[in-house]
Amino acid sequence: MPEVIANGVRFHVQHLNRPTGERTAPPVVFLHGLGMDNMASFYYTVAGAVAKTGAECVLYDLRGHGDTERPRTGYTMEDSIADLTGVLDALEISTPVHLVGNSYGGTIALDFAVDHPERVASLVLIEAHFNVDGWAEQIAAERQRVEAVVAEMGEENLQAWIRRFGRKVVKMMDALTDLANHTSFYPDLTKARPIERDRLRSLRMPIRAIYGEKSDVPDYRRQLEDLLPHATLTVVEGVGHSVLMDATPQVREIVTEWLAAQASGPCLR
Amino acid sequence: MTVDARTTAEAEVLDVVRRLITETIGEEYLLDLEIGMDTSFEDDLEMESIEFVKFGAKLTEHYGGDVDFAGFLADKDLDEIIEMRVGTVVEYVLSVRN
Numbered sequence A: 001m002p003e004v005i006a007n008g009v010r011f012h013v014q015h016l017n018r019p020t021g022e023r024t025a026p027p028v029v030f031l032h033g034l035g036m037d038n039m040a041s042f043y044y045t046v047a048g049a050v051a052k053t054g055a056e057c058v059l060y061d062l063r064g065h066g067d068t069e070r071p072r073t074g075y076t077m078e079d080s081i082a083d084l085t086g087v088l089d090a091l092e093i094s095t096p097v098h099l100v101g102n103s104y105g106g107t108i109a110l111d112f113a114v115d116h117p118e119r120v121a122s123l124v125l126i127e128a129h130f131n132v133d134g135w136a137e138q139i140a141a142e143r144q145r146v147e148a149v150v151a152e153m154g155e156e157n158l159q160a161w162i163r164r165f166g167r168k169v170v171k172m173m174d175a176l177t178d179l180a181n182h183t184s185f186y187p188d189l190t191k192a193r194p195i196e197r198d199r200l201r202s203l204r205m206p207i208r209a210i211y212g213e214k215s216d217v218p219d220y221r222r223q224l225e226d227l228l229p230h231a232t233l234t235v236v237e238g239v240g241h242s243v244l245m246d247a248t249p250q251v252r253e254i255v256t257e258w259l260a261a262q263a264s265g266p267c268l269r
Numbered sequence B: 001m002t003v004d005a006r007t008t009a010e011a012e013v014l015d016v017v018r019r020l021i022t023e024t025i026g027e028e029y030l031l032d033l034e035i036g037m038d039t040s041f042e043d044d045l046e047m048e049s050i051e052f053v054k055f056g057a058k059l060t061e062h063y064g065g066d067v068d069f070a071g072f073l074a075d076k077d078l079d080e081i082i083e084m085r086v087g088t089v090v091e092y093v094l095s096v097r098n
Helices: A040-052 A077-090 A104-115 A135-153 A155-162 A167-182 A185-190 A197-201 A218-227 A248-264 B003-025 B049-063 B069-074 B078-082 B086-097
Strands: A003-006 A009-016 A028-031 A057-060 A097-102 A120-126 A207-212 A232-236
Touching: A003 A077, A009 A040, A009 A077, A009 B049, A028 A040, A028 A077, A028 A104, A040 A057, A040 A097, A040 A248, A040 B049, A040 B069, A040 B078, A057 A077, A077 A104, A097 A104, A097 A248, A104 A120, A104 A197, A120 A248, A135 A155, A135 A185, A155 A167, A167 A185, A197 A218, A207 A218, A207 A248, A218 A232, A232 A248, B003 B049, B003 B086, B049 B069, B049 B086
Parallel strands: A028 A057, A028 A097, A097 A120, A120 A207, A207 A232
Antiparallel strands: A003 A009, A009 A057
């Protein structure tokens, strides 16, 4: 099923190893990062290997990303959680799932787990941002940096420059420009309210975390160690925030081993 | 399989692959382009990553679950995926169907 309507939005979904009868193991749901990212980053790296073990896998493009619809509004964390809930409901998945999130996908996974702990079997957080104090300010600063570059170059010059590239880059940049400039994407992200630390600390499901040694979000790694001491953490040497792309074999191994351990361990609900 | 049979089977799969690529990225872009075994998804077709995913899903839908596109990619590293040519996919489909 390549598309579902969830939360009023058309989502591009790839559902691998969909069970024909009753579901016997938690499905694995992949959540990609923001901006230029889409489900392909998981599809090309980890999801295929997980699917090969026979596990049910769900990949979807977040609202405004990839081949999912790009509505003008609805980019707050609350919307992202409602989107995930809607996609699971549309696929008739009511049992707990393993959430594998990269970057902002990890942020969504954490927020979803805090709101719906009963729907989460385990979390795999790859370079996850934490929605704690200062996160919204960081997004706002990022937005200002992008705006400064565009202002310096001039919108017209930027458009002319983009159009020198081939079809693929033009399509990608057009989508990104529309998302950034003509939807509530940035304003919504900067509205994010931090998760209360006590609620984060209350999470009990097994958590696996992966960060890059040269990550630009090391602060989040430290917060993870502080707030979620039961999480198992791996720091991959020599790579930064794009650990999923730059250390694919290692991430693939960690994720598949983790999911196999959950299946055989006592944590399966 | 004889050489002739192999050639026929290859031509048939290539036809299907051509049609599914056209469905995925649209005919207007492909007007000047003849898709052959040596056509590159990245350099020649300029397929976006998400279009490649959708193309793969169409391929699995067409041939059934034995043509497991996600599993096919699972054995490859990113460079191999980025540099992939149409012929590699055709060969894969043929290998599964024989």
